[in-house]
Amino acid sequence: MLVLEAGNIKKYYRDKLIIEFDDLKIYSGDKIGIVGQNGSGKTTLLNILSLDIEPDQGFVKHYCDISYIRQFSDEKIKDVNPKDLKEFNLNNKTHQEVYSGGEETRIKIVNAFKNESLLLFADEPTANLDYKGIELLKQKLSEVETFLLVSHDRALLDSLCNKILEVRDSKIKIYIGNYSSYKEQKDRELQYEMLEYNKYVSEKSKLEEAIMDRQNRSKTMRKTPKRMGNSEARLHKMDAQQKQKKLDSSVNSLKTRLEKLEVKERPKEIPKIKLDFSLTDPPKNKVVISSEGLTFSYGSKKIFDSAQFKVYNGSKTALWGENGAGKTTLLNLIANTTNDSVYIVPKAKLGYFRQGFENLDYDKTVLENVMKDSVQSQTVARTILARLLISGEDVYKRVGVLSGGERIKVSFAKLFVSDANVLLMDEPTNYLDMQSIEALEDVLREYEGTVLFVSHDREFVNAVADRLLIVENRQIVEFEGTPKEYFDGGKKSIISNNSEAERIALQMRIAEVVARLSEPGADKERLEEEYRYLIRQLK
Numbered sequence: 001m002l003v004l005e006a007g008n009i010k011k012y013y014r015d016k017l018i019i020e021f022d023d024l025k026i027y028s029g030d031k032i033g034i035v036g037q038n039g040s041g042k043t044t045l046l047n048i049l050s051l052d053i054e055p056d057q058g059f060v061k062h063y064c065d066i067s068y069i070r071q072f073s074d075e076k077i078k079d080v081n082p083k084d085l086k087e088f089n090l091n092n093k094t095h096q097e098v099y100s101g102g103e104e105t106r107i108k109i110v111n112a113f114k115n116e117s118l119l120l121f122a123d124e125p126t127a128n129l130d131y132k133g134i135e136l137l138k139q140k141l142s143e144v145e146t147f148l149l150v151s152h153d154r155a156l157l158d159s160l161c162n163k164i165l166e167v168r169d170s171k172i173k174i175y176i177g178n179y180s181s182y183k184e185q186k187d188r189e190l191q192y193e194m195l196e197y198n199k200y201v202s203e204k205s206k207l208e209e210a211i212m213d214r215q216n217r218s219k220t221m222r223k224t225p226k227r228m229g230n231s232e233a234r235l236h237k238m239d240a241q242q243k244q245k246k247l248d249s250s251v252n253s254l255k256t257r258l259e260k261l262e263v264k265e266r267p268k269e270i271p272k273i274k275l276d277f278s279l280t281d282p283p284k285n286k287v288v289i290s291s292e293g294l295t296f297s298y299g300s301k302k303i304f305d306s307a308q309f310k311v312y313n314g315s316k317t318a319l320w321g322e323n324g325a326g327k328t329t330l331l332n333l334i335a336n337t338t339n340d341s342v343y344i345v346p347k348a349k350l351g352y353f354r355q356g357f358e359n360l361d362y363d364k365t366v367l368e369n370v371m372k373d374s375v376q377s378q379t380v381a382r383t384i385l386a387r388l389l390i391s392g393e394d395v396y397k398r399v400g401v402l403s404g405g406e407r408i409k410v411s412f413a414k415l416f417v418s419d420a421n422v423l424l425m426d427e428p429t430n431y432l433d434m435q436s437i438e439a440l441e442d443v444l445r446e447y448e449g450t451v452l453f454v455s456h457d458r459e460f461v462n463a464v465a466d467r468l469l470i471v472e473n474r475q476i477v478e479f480e481g482t483p484k485e486y487f488d489g490g491k492k493s494i495i496s497n498n499s500e501a502e503r504i505a506l507q508m509r510i511a512e513v514v515a516r517l518s519e520p521g522a523d524k525e526r527l528e529e530e531y532r533y534l535i536r537q538l539k
Contacts, residue, residue, distance in 0.1 A: 001028040002063055003119050003146055006049060009058035011041075018044050019055075021172045026146065028118065033157040033179060034150045036167035037389070037433045038405030042150045043071060045167060046121050049148070064118040069108050071123040071150075077107055084110045088136065101128030102323045113140055120147040126156065127430070130323040130456055131483075152434050154179050154459040193267045200264035207258045214251045274383070277448040279375040280421040283347035286525075288313045288422055288450050289334055294341045294476075296326075296333060303329050305474040311422075311452055316444065318461045319454045320483060321471035327454045330471065331424050334452070344422075348450075351420025353428055359414055362400035366390060366410050369399055374417040384413045388439055404431045412440065416447065425453035429460050458483050510535070 004026040011019045018041040026032070034042050047053045049060055050068050077085070077094050085091040088106040093099070099107065105128050112120065122141070126134050134153065141147060141160050148165075151157055157164070157179035164175045164182035175182040289311035296304045303326040311317055319327040333339050335352045344350070360369055370381045385395055388409040399410060408431055415423055429437050441463045444451060452469075455461050461468075461483050468479040468486060479486055513531045516522055 002026075003028055003030075004049060004060070004062055004064075004066075006060040007058055009048060009055045009060075011044060011048060011053075011055045011057075017170045019048065019167070019172070020170045024049075024172065026119070026148070028146050030146050030163055031144075031161050032148045032163045032165050032174075033161035033182075034148060034165045034167065035152075035157075035179070035182070035434050037435055038431070039403050040167045040433070041170065042167050043123055045172070046123055046148060046150060050121050062119075065115065066119045066121060067112040067115045067117040069112045069120070069122040069125045071127065073108065075104070075107050075111055078111050078114075080110045080114050084114065088133075100323070102130065102133060105129055106133065109137060109140070118145060120144050122147060123150045124152070125149070126151060126153045126456070128323075130321070131458065132322055134456060134458075152429065152432060152437055153457060154434065190267055193264075197264045197266050200261065204258065204261060207254055207261070211251055211254045211258070214247045214254070217247055275376060275380060275416065275446075275448070277421070280349060280419050280449065281347060282421040282449060283313060283345045285345045285347075286313055287311065288345050288348045289342065289452070291342045294330075294333070296329065296341075298329075302474055304476070307474065307476040309469050309476040309478060311450060311469075312467070313450055314448065315467055316451045316465050317453075317467050317469055318465035318483070319452065319471060320461070320468045320486070325471040326474075327471050328426055330469075330476070331426055331452070331454065335424055348422045349420045351415040351418055351423050353411055353415055353423065353425040359411060360399050360407060363398065365396050365398055366402070367395040369410055370413045370417060373414070373419070375419045376417040381413065381417045384416050384443065385409075387443055388413060389436055405433060405436060408432060409436060409440075412443070416443065421449040423447070423449060423451045423453070425451065425455075427454055427456070429455055429457045 002025060004024075006024045007022060009019060009021050009024075010017065034045065036042050044053070046068075048055050050066060051060060051062070052068075077090065080090075082091065085094070088110050090103065090106055090110065093103060096103075105125065109125060112122070120141075125137055129137065134156070138156055138159060141149070141156075149157070149161065159178075161178045162176070164177065164179060166173050166175065166182070175185050177185070287310045290309065292308055294304045294307040294309075295302075319330060321327055331352070334342055334344070335350060361372075364372075366385065367378070367381070370385065371378060374381055382391075382395060385391065390406065390409055390413075399407060402410065408428070412428070428440065432440065437457070437460060441460060444464045451464070453464075465482055467481065468483065470477040470479055470486070510531065513527050517524060517527050517531075
């Protein structure tokens with residue numbers, strides 16, 4: 001059943017064309033994920049299709065009721081079923097005046113779902129949600145028959161979507177399948193583009209060589225050999241003229257073929273980063289940040305109670321836990337190096353990414369901002385910017401005219417070229433498009449220093465992190481592995497209850513740790529720490 005159609009759409013902002021397409025039809029059962037770079041027009045597309053804004057040209061027709069989870073809206077709880085309020089942990093918050101970012105997102109979700117509309121629009125509905133909130137949203141979306149979803153959460157797009165709509169260069173294109181299928185199709189497109197480019201370069205080279213060869217032969221024929229009689233010279237000249245005419249005709253034909261040859265642009269290649277990490281004078285210690293007993297409270301609310309943790313040199317460690325557990329608080333306590341409970345080795349130089357862009361000068365250009373405190377060369381800085389999708393003349397733009405996502409990427413580049421050798425990052429993927437998130441993953445994987453970060457994007461954490469610090473119940477538990485490993489099995493060994501089944505699981509894990517301690521090359525310090533923790537849990 002057709003639920004929405006739009007045609008001949010054009011939308012401009014000032015003189016810039018944002019969206020243009022001839023035809024879009026959405027049918028019952030379509031579960032469409034919308035992807036594209038920051039500023040490509042994803043939210044504009046949703047707002048046009050929802051009739052929130054009018055296109056400059058074209059039409060949109062609805063054939064069913066629509067609900068909309070908007071990214072930017074100020075909403076209060078409206079006549080929501082108490083069961084839904086409880087499900088989203090909002091049952092005691094109906095009379096609050098101020099809400100956290102996560103609570104605001106949950107309010108938008110319950111308001112949208114109460115209508116039980118056939119078609120749902122959702123614009124970045126995972127913003128500020130912790131992993132439990134994301135799982136709850138995923139469950140709710142799985143019950144919706146038809147939706148359009150703008151999200152940078154690849155796991156969400158993979159598990160729910162049967163189509164991906166890409167917004168690129170003001171055009172839209174639909175791919176059948178989930179996000180992983182879309183990526184495979186895009187990779188095949190890129191391979192085909194490279195094949196076509198190589199064919200174009202080869203054909204162009206052959207034509208240019210053939211033209212040059214014939215032109216050289218034509219020049220040689222004009223010369224009459226020495227010691228040749230007049231009659232012989234005339235015959236030679238007539239023969240040469242005929243051959244030259246044929247060569248000139250052949251040259252003109254080849255030039256015409258060259259002019260008509262369809263030009264193929266070389267697909268963009270990912271530039272290689274050659275960061276001279278030694279310029280940061282990195283520490284050699286095995287552990288760079290640690291605490292043997294961290295206690296901290298906000299007023300009467302205790303956040304940490306004799307918590308212990310270690311951050312290992314060169315590791316990529318993700319802080320994992322629910323909203324309000326204390327992840328950002330821990331980053332702030334580490335950044336505040338005057339805190340006596342947290343030990344940071346002397347050579348560790350901290351670089352802290354926050355969402356406030358405090359480290360940017362809006363009146364200076366991208367390159368000026370990045371180079372201000374850089375210990376790396378301008379070439380390295382520009383390579384990192386290019387990897388983060390800021391290249392060419394864009395490096396000379398003033399930061400003040402950039403979008404939020406672009407400013408975030410400039411902040412990242414500043415960190416990577418600074419003298420920092422330990423990076424603290426709080427929700428680095430917020431406001432980034434999918435391509436930028438994947439680019440950031442690549443840069444962080446190649447980064448030689450230590451990274452400690454908070455993110456609720458499970459795919460991002462799985463791609464970057466090699467260990468977790470799980471913040472829960474005012475404690476910090478270390479886990480060697482990714483969220484996938486944690487939820488697929490590792491979590492069973494990090495429990496605090498003492499039911500018989502859990503005690504058996506603990507005992508099995510203890511036996512595994514003891515066995516691993518005797519293996520050659522085992523990290524005994526980490527295993528012994530895990531063993532002590534498991535023994536405490538068993539008691």
